[in-house]
Amino acid sequence: MTHRITVTGRAGGTPGTGRRVRVLAPAAALALGSALLTACGGSSDSGGSTTVTVGSNGNIFDMPLKLADSAGYFRKQGLKVKFVTTTASTGTSALQSGSVQFLNNSPTGFTSALAKKVPEVAIAVSGLGNPLGLVVSKKFAAAHKLAAETPAAQVAQALAGSKGGVSSANTKAEAGLFLKANGVDPGKVKWVTLPSASADKAALSSGQIDWFITSEPIPLQVQNQGDGIVVVDPKKAPMWAAAQAGYGEVVVATKSYLSGHASAAKKFVAAVQEANNYLATHQGDPMVMDVARKVQQGVPDEVLKSSVALVEWPASGSMDAAGWTKTLAFVNSLGALPDGAKVTSENWTNKYLPAGGQS
Template sequence: MRRRPLPLLALLSGLALLATACGGGGSSGKESAKASGGTTVKVAHVPSTLFAPLYLADAKGYFKEQGLNVDLQKVKAGQDAVPLAGTGKVDAVVAGFSAGLFNGLAQGLKVKVVASMGASTGEQPSPTALEVAQRLLDSKEVGKPADLRGRKVAVAGGAGAAGGYQLAATLRESGLTLKDVTVVNVPIPDMANALADGGVDAALAPAPFTTAMEERGVAKPVAVPPRGTTATGVVFGNDFADKPAAEKFLTALRKGAADLQGQGARAEENLTILAKATGQKLDVLRKTPPYQWDPQLAADQGQLKAMRQAYRDAGLLKGKAAEE
């Protein structure tokens, strides 16, 4: 008998249970390697320090310890890669959670959210920040987030991307929503130029691009996402989620996350790995404030629900996804 798709809220409520089920203690590296025979896991990702546990687990051999050969495949937009997991073209996607994910889940997309990734510290300096063009700060046209009402704000992927939720969370502190600004889709590497030439007035940018544009004198931060704000994580295709390799993959990821606790996020060895993985300059990463990672990389149900609400308020969810 064919099973009917679960309602979206039921899907969301099950995410934390799935993450726990995929966690476990795992077996030792030698035992895993022997049992798996070197299972290949295809992982789509957008290079970012948000996903540091992934790169550390790869570079330090934590995946190998679990008997996994991880094939990291770069993509331009994680939100576009999620359907690839649903069709089995990749096993996992490490990326931002977009409005498209919620729409897809409501329509029966065969994926599961199994873990979180980098979260905001809520402190300044922050790895992700709402940067305002220096020209507007100098002219005093903009001095606080509320002054951005009606102005253009750059977000990679647009309002429905993960950055859209981070912007919504940041603006909420000033009583604004995504509908109170004009969100412009600008690739992260192009944000600094867009701010400099007047194409946009502000940008929600991640590290280390925030540090780079500040050092260039193009912009300064006026607000940061609240502590714990996260819009990124790990998505498994349903078929892969049911395999032993899925648990092993998360075990290795958590070992990478453990290396980032405390001062580990600033350890030279780890920064060197991140510089190579993301293509960023090591000296910039040394100056960049780190994200924070839950040691267990647990899927945050509160953030997922808040994310869905923000996308719904902005009119970005359709059909069942937009229903209560």
Template sequence: MQRRSVVLLGATTLAAPALLRAQALEKPKLTIAVGGKNLLYYLPLTIAESLGYFKAEGLDVTIVDFAGGSKALQAVVGGSADVVSGAFEHTLIMQPKGIRLRAFALQGRAPQVVLGINPKTMPGFKSVADLKGKKIGVTAPGSSTNVLANFVLAKAGLKPSDVSIIGVGAGAGAVAAMRSGQIDAISNLDPVITLLQRSGDLKIVSDTRIVAEADKAFGGPMPAGCMYAPQSFIDKNPATVQAIANAIVRADKWIQAAGPADIVKAVPESYLLGDRAVYIDAFLASKGALSVDGAIPPEGAATALRALQSVDDSLKGGKFDLAAVWTNEFVKKANADPKIRR
């Protein structure tokens, strides 16, 4: 009986820190929406979940995966999700509509979106202008992959209406669409891109996995995957938001110190798309574009707005409060926390 009491006491002691943190949170049980959780774009989210960083902060997180970021955005706007793991630019897109969203922890410091053409259906491809009248696959219409495709098209003098945009998801469906010739080009992310490239089913046209190239293309730092939420949620649940930021920053730092083998062990088998070597190559290609500390670059909102306005006339001429769509308040506290700095 005495031995059993000691065992129970030990278990309670181990669980106590997370239990105490949960009691201090306004909303310990919450839902996070994401569009394409298997993508390296959202790797910090997966790591925070798989390595128990959310639980360590006292959070009971349910992650709901959608076909693309625009669907995840709809979930939080509609009230079925509390927080989104999604593209930074969605915070700007929704501001003119009176929907106040704010990013509070960064996962990616470059978009990591790659636009490539299908060598089978476009063997004579010479320039982006050749995409006029063609079918371009994106994760979901209105997602960040769609935005980047529009941005590249605009630089070549093409309008969004000059092509057909088709949602193909962020996994095996996207790969199948390219290999079967259903689409002539694709705007997607890793590991989909690396898998198609290695099998000869993709010729890269624009690659924003390389931070320097992304900065040059967009004219400044372009924040990508981030954690964002309605301002009302942040105001009502500051301790909960801090806990989320702590978990993501911890994941960001772990990824930067991890090797490919560590990453493969930490993600679900389904993420590998049947080829461990491809996933490792994809991780190495994307690692430099992932955030090192969760901080959002101060110039990021202005860069994102310029990119959006270059492809969406409805956003031109409007007044935007750039300071209202991001904050590093929670990330600064996370980086100052001794348990996260390790």
């Protein structure tokens, strides 16, 4: 990055003026250096901490990042973290522009960026599996004798000929995987495409659809409010869980940022890994619940606790080739990637993880 400074003034200035310019020059240079550092990816304050900005999408996978902030894990590493809400369509561009230094991204978003030749690198896994829920209306449940404990095959058979709501191509494909695994042709469902998960919820309440699928906590919230019953989750649909689907969320940075900020990257993923370790063993404790309330405002505690439990929080942020092969196979099964999309050893690394978490 190059910045040019143009100094204008009257030619032939007095000696006093010249001396003043020379005295101020170091201060100006210091200010310029600070501005350059901020513009190029992070800044340091007088207390010695480094400020970085992370893009996150506001879903349950934000938990380890927000916990690392709330519990002081970032602060312990000498980091001050600012959060910016990003979406599937804005996250990659925010990372490329430098407005965020780290991005908590889905494997679909990450591999889509790689397919477009965006020079990104995954430096840690922050969540495993897909915490989805398929919720049916109470009327539909009663008509087909469905309950939360109804076997998967019976649920799938009931969905044939029904009206299913989806708000993305991915969730439609994920529902399709469940149906096919249980002997039902997804083509037998009358799909209703809606603009958002909240629109799914409204359509279920109005009777426009019989069921919908989306990430938690919305399906469990519908059930908690008495407006529906969650009949499928990753425990009943193993094709959504980590054992078959692989990584659920990864921390991503650009190659250019990492080349100049290895120390900040190591500190960031160390704090996230510490938060994940805590989440894996303390899912319902007061500190975790306090963070969950901030991540998903207005959601009842019972729903939050169940939603957090549906994510498999990794004790280590490390990745491997087998994990990426599994993850890519799952993403490809959704039809979400262009032909030839792949993840190679150049696209992910464990070298920024703490020494004990690189294996």
